[in-house]
Amino acid sequence: MVRLYEQGIPAWSYMSTLFIFILFHSVTIRGAALKQEAPLDSGATLLNHSMALVQRMETLLSTGNGSDITLRVQTIYMDEVKVIQAHSQILTLQSDVFEDLLIRRNDSVVVLRETSDCAAVFDKFVRYLYCGDVSVRLDQAISLHKLASKYHVLGLQHGLTQYMTQHLSSDSPNSHVVSWYNYALKIGDTVLRDSCLQYLSWNLSSVMQSGEWSAVSEDLLLSLLQRSDLILQSELELYEALEAWINHNQPDASTVESALRALRYGMIPPQHLFRLQKQSLLMLKYYESIRDLLYLAFQFHSASPIQLAKYFDVNCSIFTPRNYLSSSWGSSWVINNPTRDDRSFSFQTQLGPSGYDSAKRVTWNALFSPRWLPLNARSTYTELSAMQPTRTEGGRPRIIVTPATSSPDFAGVSFQKTVIVMAKQQGKVVVRHVYNFHQSTEEAGDFLFDADLQRRSSEYLIDSSLYLHIIIKPLYQALLIARK
Numbered sequence: 001m002v003r004l005y006e007q008g009i010p011a012w013s014y015m016s017t018l019f020i021f022i023l024f025h026s027v028t029i030r031g032a033a034l035k036q037e038a039p040l041d042s043g044a045t046l047l048n049h050s051m052a053l054v055q056r057m058e059t060l061l062s063t064g065n066g067s068d069i070t071l072r073v074q075t076i077y078m079d080e081v082k083v084i085q086a087h088s089q090i091l092t093l094q095s096d097v098f099e100d101l102l103i104r105r106n107d108s109v110v111v112l113r114e115t116s117d118c119a120a121v122f123d124k125f126v127r128y129l130y131c132g133d134v135s136v137r138l139d140q141a142i143s144l145h146k147l148a149s150k151y152h153v154l155g156l157q158h159g160l161t162q163y164m165t166q167h168l169s170s171d172s173p174n175s176h177v178v179s180w181y182n183y184a185l186k187i188g189d190t191v192l193r194d195s196c197l198q199y200l201s202w203n204l205s206s207v208m209q210s211g212e213w214s215a216v217s218e219d220l221l222l223s224l225l226q227r228s229d230l231i232l233q234s235e236l237e238l239y240e241a242l243e244a245w246i247n248h249n250q251p252d253a254s255t256v257e258s259a260l261r262a263l264r265y266g267m268i269p270p271q272h273l274f275r276l277q278k279q280s281l282l283m284l285k286y287y288e289s290i291r292d293l294l295y296l297a298f299q300f301h302s303a304s305p306i307q308l309a310k311y312f313d314v315n316c317s318i319f320t321p322r323n324y325l326s327s328s329w330g331s332s333w334v335i336n337n338p339t340r341d342d343r344s345f346s347f348q349t350q351l352g353p354s355g356y357d358s359a360k361r362v363t364w365n366a367l368f369s370p371r372w373l374p375l376n377a378r379s380t381y382t383e384l385s386a387m388q389p390t391r392t393e394g395g396r397p398r399i400i401v402t403p404a405t406s407s408p409d410f411a412g413v414s415f416q417k418t419v420i421v422m423a424k425q426q427g428k429v430v431v432r433h434v435y436n437f438h439q440s441t442e443e444a445g446d447f448l449f450d451a452d453l454q455r456r457s458s459e460y461l462i463d464s465s466l467y468l469h470i471i472i473k474p475l476y477q478a479l480l481i482a483r484k
């Protein structure tokens, strides 16, 4: 892959002709871009030889014909030098950093110092400046992004950020999402950072079982543990993964304490808490640091949470559920051919995570309509369809989740409903949306608003089915808002 160019610098007399060649072609590139926007003259035919031009630019770079500048790319801390014969006019077209460098130079040789990862992709980067395209692998994205940032090649920088946000779920032997997250944090790219964080949060069960988990940094671990939108089997799964992470990374005691205090012990059934207290080496070692939280959790499990709230001021997250996939919290729902007609589905959950309530069941009915029209839209629709009786489209997907029965046990509990929607991305099934219903309503307002379920190729259709998972989260407002 590595090409070295060591031929001599051509005579200056040769240069003027070449500049005309280059300038002519760069104008042609811009001209083509303009033409795409303006419609062709009527009667005119477009002859399009852009591909051949790109090939000629590539040849120009690889032969170094007419080069007026030699780039010596030195790898920092190493003896390696890569020499590239280039054309200053082309380098400066997209990069004001090259423009400055080349104006200030004394010599036809410019020395660039790069880290080894950037030096390794430097010829890919220069090729992009000549040809406008680049092929990227997962492990090259950061190095190319560093170069694009250093030399202010904004189009490439933007394209790479987009590439990374779209390739979070790609298979890789290394932990690319964690390293992209660390990079985004370092350069202050909040969009990329948040995409990585959301991906890790929504795919936590897989991440915790993968090699990526032990590569998670302390900061990342602590920010994940704060989140209520984590999607995972259960809080117990998170405890066990945390224990594995601590065993592997051996952080200092204060990090272990912060991490352990971020777990939501109220969401772990008491029989598991008993076992952890006796058998988890981590809990045995740090028991004193979390004794108050465990005590609170056992109090929570021992009586109605409403009773607990009467006597204790509680201001912490240990009673707030995350998105647990295990069956006591909800159910998956696969809807085959979702656009065909309305579907309904029933499932059961525990009344609440407290040991006092967990044996009590609540039955839920879910209704899915592929093309629901709000009432006000429906009246105009009827008028319209009187005139155009063939019109059948319109409407939007709707989902409603209601309890099948009511019970005095529900007093003081508000059930937050969450619907997780899967989609296919790069051939993988990934979480695409998480809809949280406001506690006082039974439906999500903008459910699958832009999902184009009618299209066979819709990314929301996996083998022509819609994959949902509904979670019911009992919230005890009295416990979540500290009383004065």
Ligand SMILES: *[C@@H]1O[C@H](CO)[C@@H](O)[C@H](O)[C@H]1NC(C)=O
Binding pocket: 032, 035, 036, 046, 048, 049, 050, 051
């Ligand atoms: C010219 O052809 C290339 C590749 O074949 C294509 O990407 C480009 O859009 C075309 N340009 C115009 C103006 O049609």
Ligand SMILES: *[C@@H]1O[C@H](CO)[C@@H](O)[C@H](O)[C@H]1NC(C)=O
Binding pocket: 059, 063, 065
């Ligand atoms: C490079 O320049 C030389 C000398 O002008 C010329 O003979 C040769 O054909 C050129 N090569 C290419 C690939 O244009």
Ligand SMILES: *[C@@H]1O[C@H](CO)[C@@H](O)[C@H](O)[C@H]1NC(C)=O
Binding pocket: 104, 105, 106
């Ligand atoms: C230009 O040359 C002078 C003297 O040879 C040298 O001191 C200076 O550092 C050079 N500048 C650059 C940008 O290389």
Ligand SMILES: *[C@@H]1O[C@H](CO)[C@@H](O)[C@H](O)[C@H]1NC(C)=O
Binding pocket: 315, 316, 482
């Ligand atoms: C709850 O605790 C947080 C920090 O743990 C604090 O910032 C907040 O003020 C507390 N709220 C009340 C109502 O005490």
Ligand SMILES: *[C@@H]1O[C@H](CO)[C@@H](O)[C@H](O)[C@H]1NC(C)=O
Binding pocket: 169, 170, 171, 202, 203, 206, 207, 210, 428, 429, 430, 431
């Ligand atoms: C989770 O990540 C793995 C790859 O690490 C991917 O195969 C899977 O589709 C992802 N699942 C979700 C729900 O995002």
